[in-house]
Amino acid sequence: MTRTKYPDEFKEQVVREILEKERTIASVAASYDLVPQTVGGWVAKYKKKHAEDQDPEAAAESAEIARLRAENRELRQENEFLKKAAAFFARERR
Structure with missing residues (x-):
């Protein structure tokens, strides 16, 4: 199984779609043909990184x-x- 490296801009776009449009991780992952666990990890990292912004x-x-x-x-x-x-x-x- 190969591991795909996604650009940071793409990850942020996917995360923002979840957070700003209030879509589920599973639905966004399916629309981009991604694994939900991967997208969930991106969301968790984003929230942790931007926690001080809130x-x-x-x-x-x-x-x-x-x-x-x-x-x-x-x-x-x-x-x-x-x-x-x-x-x-x-x-x-x-």
Whole structure:
């Protein structure tokens, strides 16, 4: 497997599309035919590098939003699991 070196300008363009247009990492990665983990790494590096550019209130709000999104994702997964379990046990009783 070869490792592709992307120019910094391209990485920044992809990251800005995620941050400014509020698109998901997965959708942007798919549109550029990239691996989502790679793009996620670019976003993390960009946020870390530009953390001092944000005011503390905006940074705290951004962190809270990220935490809530992660919690929401986890709750959705748990809900899906419970739906499947309920369907399984409902079939088993018949």
